Amino acid sequence: MMFMSLNRNQTNGEKSNMLPLHLFNKDHGIINTMFQHSFNIDFPDLLFHVGNESDSLSCTGITLEDDVVDELLKYIDVNDPVSFIKGKLYIYTKKEIRTIDLAPLKTVDLRIPQIKLDLDFLKKIIEKFSIIDFQNDWGLSDEYSPNKVIEMLNESRDPEQIMKTLKFLYGRGRGLTPSGDDIIVGFVSILSAFGFKQLTLWKEQVGIILESRATTDVSESYIQAVLENYTSKKMVQFLKVIRDKDEEQLASSILDIQNFGHTSGTDTLLGMYAAFILLKSKSIH
Numbered sequence: 001m002m003f004m005s006l007n008r009n010q011t012n013g014e015k016s017n018m019l020p021l022h023l024f025n026k027d028h029g030i031i032n033t034m035f036q037h038s039f040n041i042d043f044p045d046l047l048f049h050v051g052n053e054s055d056s057l058s059c060t061g062i063t064l065e066d067d068v069v070d071e072l073l074k075y076i077d078v079n080d081p082v083s084f085i086k087g088k089l090y091i092y093t094k095k096e097i098r099t100i101d102l103a104p105l106k107t108v109d110l111r112i113p114q115i116k117l118d119l120d121f122l123k124k125i126i127e128k129f130s131i132i133d134f135q136n137d138w139g140l141s142d143e144y145s146p147n148k149v150i151e152m153l154n155e156s157r158d159p160e161q162i163m164k165t166l167k168f169l170y171g172r173g174r175g176l177t178p179s180g181d182d183i184i185v186g187f188v189s190i191l192s193a194f195g196f197k198q199l200t201l202w203k204e205q206v207g208i209i210l211e212s213r214a215t216t217d218v219s220e221s222y223i224q225a226v227l228e229n230y231t232s233k234k235m236v237q238f239l240k241v242i243r244d245k246d247e248e249q250l251a252s253s254i255l256d257i258q259n260f261g262h263t264s265g266t267d268t269l270l271g272m273y274a275a276f277i278l279l280k281s282k283s284i285h
Helices: 066-075 119-131 146-154 159-169 179-193 199-210 217-227 233-243 247-258 264-284
Strands: 002-005 014-016 027-034 038-043 046-052 061-064 081-085 088-092 096-101 106-108
Touching: 027 217, 038 066, 038 081, 038 217, 046 066, 046 217, 061 066, 066 096, 119 247, 119 264, 146 159, 146 179, 146 264, 159 179, 159 199, 179 199, 179 217, 179 233, 179 264, 199 217, 233 247, 247 264
Parallel strands: 002 096, 014 106, 046 061
Antiparallel strands: 014 061, 027 038, 027 081, 038 046, 081 088, 088 096
16 A cells, blocks of 8 residues: 655645634544535534635635645545544555645634624615525525515524524525525634524524534534634635725625525525524613
8 A cells, every 4th residue: 555645736725723622633534425516524523624725714624725636636435444633634545545635734713703783784785685685595495585584593592492493594505505404504713603592592503403413514513613714715804894894895795695505505604694683682772
């Protein structure tokens, strides 16, 4: 078996600062899922995402140069064993051992930034969301409406109501991250950024429903990350635009999120939009 390193190509990659909380020396895992330009490794405490630079950095993983990831994908298979030893990933393919050194990768802070509520700017944010055609672009079927989902989220005030709404959304829809889960991620991300007074209640209920394991591994890892106050690079960039009141960048940062996945970005935006409407109603009354 040949030993090969990829270090020469890795200097331009990035890694999430969430990784040290869940990835430990001598952890062992397997290749869980493979996609066109990325793959996931299932470790004991983390679904670790290896993506290319053209995609947004996930809070649960790293990005490498596009050609490096494409090369890796030619060698690996689902269920290939992986070890994490002294900061390096060792992937045991059928032909050879491939290594990825995490040390040279740039650490990116993917904690959800804290933002002070400004009602005037909040109104501008809500107006900007009119560029999104939720009804035609979201992932749930026509028997539901985006407005109905927004209403459900914003009228859920006690644990029972919140759980009822979460049971409706959790795991609902198709794909690796069902639409309902993306909506939950978007909603809780915004409430977290603004320190919404019922945030703890929402997080508690989301934590309870996660225990049912009724959704995909990928979706579960993203929801868990938000509960720990971490999110994707695109979401962090959007939140920094809001924090800095950078009105010129608002529309483009919204569209950056929409461009993620087939309907995943739009579904996440719907949850965010619902949260902004809730924050506005609470700050006015």
